[in-house]
Every structure is written in C-alpha cells, then in structure tokens.
Amino acid sequence: MTAAAVDAVFPPIVPGRVHRWGGARLIVARARELRQVPPLSPAERRVVRGLRAWRQAEWTAGRLLAKRLVGEVVSAPADGVEILPRNDGSPRVVVGGSPMPALYVSISHTAGHVAAALAPEPVGVDLCEIDSADAVRRVADHFLSPEELSLVGRERPDAVTGAWALKEAAVKADRSGIFGAAPRGIPILGLRPPLLGGRRRAMVWRADDAALALVLAHPGG
Structure with missing residues (x-):
C-alpha cells in the first residue's frame, strides 16, 4: 500500500439515507436530527428504564435506525420489530416475538452521529x-x-x-x-x-x- x-x-x-454495500444495508444519521421515538415493546422499555438518562436517548436513536432497516426486508408492523440485547450486550432482531437468526444487526453511537447496519451475515x-x-x-x-x-x-x-x-x-x-x-x-x-x-x-x-x-x-x- x-x-x-x-x-x-x-x-x-450521505447521512439520513439507506445505503447498500456488500449485501448489507447501512444508515448513518446526525444525532441532533433524530427526534422521532420508535415504537418500543415492553421488553425494550424495560431495557431503556435500566439505562442512565444520557444513554437512553442514544439507545433509542439506534433502535429507530435499526428498525427502519429491518422494515425494508421484513413484512411486519413497526411495533412488531424489536432490537433486544443478547447476554453479551450485542443487538439481535426479533420480529413478532420470534428471533430472526438470519438477520444480523449492529449499532454505533457518538455524540454527533448514530449508525445502524443490517446484513444476512455477521456485521459490525x-x-x-x-x-x-x-x-x-x-x-x-x-x-x-x-x-x-x-x-x-x-x-x-x-x-x-x-x-x-x-x-x-x-x-x-x-x-x-x-x-x-x-x-x-x-x-x-x-x-x-x-x-x-x-x-x-x-x-x-x-x-x-x-x-x-x-x-x-x-x-x-
């Protein structure tokens, strides 16, 4: 090199758009522009309540983007999609109460940006x-x-x-x-x-x- x-x-x-690369879907957004709150399941609300106040906003923003990506590939109402943590803290996709092992999701946050990716293989x-x-x-x-x-x-x-x-x-x-x-x-x-x-x-x-x-x-x- x-x-x-x-x-x-x-x-x-470009922030705010869904991009495709290598079979994955990816979206990054400016944190200040994410004011919408996604529908959260009872299980997701329990997770949020256990977080510090400053962490709640970024956790919710990440789920908003991840659920947008899932909605592009799975026919399910928005309130039927959950992004829940595994025991190691990594996110997993659940639709209609059933885990989706063929869908892998990853989320990242900084003070200024939030990103999410979805793929049919392990993704980070x-x-x-x-x-x-x-x-x-x-x-x-x-x-x-x-x-x-x-x-x-x-x-x-x-x-x-x-x-x-x-x-x-x-x-x-x-x-x-x-x-x-x-x-x-x-x-x-x-x-x-x-x-x-x-x-x-x-x-x-x-x-x-x-x-x-x-x-x-x-x-x-």
Whole structure:
C-alpha cells in the first residue's frame, strides 16, 4: 500500500439515507436530527428504564435506525420489530416475538452521529469522530501491531480514527471486544481501500466529521 493511498480521504457517505454495500444495508444519521421515538415493546422499555438518562436517548436513536432497516426486508408492523440485547450486550432482531437468526444487526453511537447496519451475515458498524484522533493515538499500541502502525501512520486524524473504527466494527462482527487480544487477531492489511485479514469484507466512509466503518464477517471466518 502506498503513502498516497493512505493520504486519500475516505469517500463521503450521505447521512439520513439507506445505503447498500456488500449485501448489507447501512444508515448513518446526525444525532441532533433524530427526534422521532420508535415504537418500543415492553421488553425494550424495560431495557431503556435500566439505562442512565444520557444513554437512553442514544439507545433509542439506534433502535429507530435499526428498525427502519429491518422494515425494508421484513413484512411486519413497526411495533412488531424489536432490537433486544443478547447476554453479551450485542443487538439481535426479533420480529413478532420470534428471533430472526438470519438477520444480523449492529449499532454505533457518538455524540454527533448514530449508525445502524443490517446484513444476512455477521456485521459490525462503528463510528469514530475524527476529533477523537488524539485519544485514539494514546491507545494505538494496544490495538494496532507495529506493522499496522507503520501502515496507518499517526499523522492523519482520519486514518487513525478510520483504523480504530475498522477494528471496532470487526470485533463487533465477531462479538468480541476492542480491548484485550481480539483486535490484534484481526490485522489491517490495507486502509484505502480497507482490507482485513480472515474472511472479512470491510469499507470505511467519512460521515461529516466522523469515520464510519462497516465489516462483514463470514460465519466461519
């Protein structure tokens, strides 16, 4: 991968629209523009009541986007779609009270943006505000190998935050965690275009002032 490739910015993505990539559906929205409250089931309301006040708004916004995506592929009334947490906290789709194992969903939040992705295979989506680059640099040695650090570099904020978003989206698809050994087991082989090790497909966009990563992982990958 050349230095020029790293220097290229990630392609822009338009907030508020449903995009398709690699069989997945993806939507990112500006948090300030999401004022609608989705219909919540009794189980979802119980989850919300257990959250801190500041977390309730972003949790609800993420479900609003995820339910919009589910509604595009499943014939069900809006109040019949639930996005409920598994025991590990990752979201799952339930329609009419029945789990939908063939639909995978992922949700991400920052202070400024919310994103959701839906796919027929394990999927992870992550947002990282580009002005968080300094914070990401401070922990870069924990989630990037020396080879990856050399590839990504530390100078460009969009490259650094894009690498973080890629790793976070990948461990979400694997249902593991960003801290610990898991991120090191998913090598970044390229950044522009994104290329990950294993049977994974990845993409990174720029959504306003945030890096947005999507990772699809084959169930046996």
